[in-house]
Amino acid sequence: MIDLRDLYQDIILDHGRHPRNFRPIEHPTHTARGHNPLCGDRVTVYLALEGDKIADVSFEGRGCAISTAAASLMTEVLKGKTLAEARALFAQFHAKVTGGEVGDLPEALEEDSERLEPLTGVKAYPARVKCATLPWHAFEAALKGGAAEPVKTE
């Protein structure tokens, strides 16, 4: 039996219960909604960009412990990053949870990557991978100009 505690590590339970940056941004430069039709979960990601830099990022919505913790941790690591750094972090995170080829990150991002490590336990739970990636897909959609339609996980 897979140990559930690999999935529900303390940091996940903590962020699931007490999500950080769980609020709207009053005048976001970018925003997008994410929707997982399988479970009905919804997340809205808000971004305030200053030039190429993420000055502020936050989210709202309802979801399971995994998706809430994923969104919470995502906002924590993304704040202050450039868009290129944010995309690199997502690419690596996505590869880790879906079992893709994990590329190298610049040294400056390694600490952030480690912050996201507890979420990679979803790899062993194929039905739950989408919970962890939903907020990131919404973030990406926000950058693409905030799709009128919510992005879906499937």
Next chain:
Amino acid sequence: MKPLDPKALRRQFPVYQNNPGLVFLDSGASAQKPASVIDGVAEFYRRDYANVHRGVYQLSQRSTDHFEEARETARAFLNAADVNEVIFVRGATEAINLVAQSWGPEFVKAGDEIVVSDLEHHSNFVPWQMLCQRVGVRLVVAPTDASGGFDLAAFEALLSPRTKMVAVTHVSNVTGAILPVERIVELAHAKGAKVLVDGCQAIPRMLVDVRALGCDFYCFSGHKAYGPSGIGVLWGRYDLLAAMPPWQTGGGMITQVTLERTEFQEPPHRFEAGTPDISGAVGLKLALDFIEELGRDRIREHEEALTGYAIDRLSRIPDLNLLPGGQRRLSVLSFNLDGIHPHDVGTVLDQHGVAVRVGHHCAQPLMDKLGIAGTVRASFGVYNDRDDIDRLAAAVEACREMFLR
């Protein structure tokens, strides 16, 4: 009446031998298959398979005999008057789409109304919504009351001479509420409306007599009734079916085709274009035989007792909220744990070997009404017993401990 012996019955379900310790509580989504169905379908392929209604050779005749015997079994199971009222479809979803798309445009017009309940599965909701948008008909939703039961008084008040169709489930796939179909039919018929009943959750666990119910259409999926997936039944009153135009067209449903025009067969073949799911029908017959051999009264008694036990057992768990299902309910229970998302509960339960369904159960309008994203749903079959409920309860407790400590 000798009660069912679920532990002995499990020996007829190979899935239990291949998954030791499995606590399967998702029969509401799809039931497991007895060996008689699995082996019977294989045996049919080995001995008697050919296309139906086509060949002049003996093998094709035997195959056709099996296929039509399955139709007769379904007729008897529903106590329908005429075997030609039984149409084989892929499942209840296809059955309802067939009625909405064939009967619908022919018999409803702009300004008419169609009534559904707020308990409906998307498959008994979206086809009517589509029809309404296409034809300019109003979709009226009959509510459940605070106890989770169908509100007959509110339903009656919604009916009018404009009502042309009432489409309701027999047993809710979310709460297990049993709807008072006989009364619904009386009230609807008094206004001249037709009634379609989605019998997916009722067929595997209670006696269904379409003539006693008085409804106009009744449908179900085979896979929820211990049969194969991909086969189901639409039953309709013959005069209604005979007045309906074909739905899909192609081979097997025509009497004559010229370059200018086509003449269509009478029901049921009019509605069975193309080569049907022949082995599926054979499997469905074996599944209905399986149910009949156990006895629908016994199955209902068994599952009612189990439902009562589960309600009692789960109600004693702190922070657990059972969705109400009215005064009469059967085999399906939905619940939520305060502060824990259904998907997290589902994952923890799975790690304890307990298979339940989590999510909106294809009933988003009901979830919206209740203001929830989803639920955890346990549903029962003939192979479940009190030990399964105890395992479920223990796993739920473990889940609470993990998330709420």
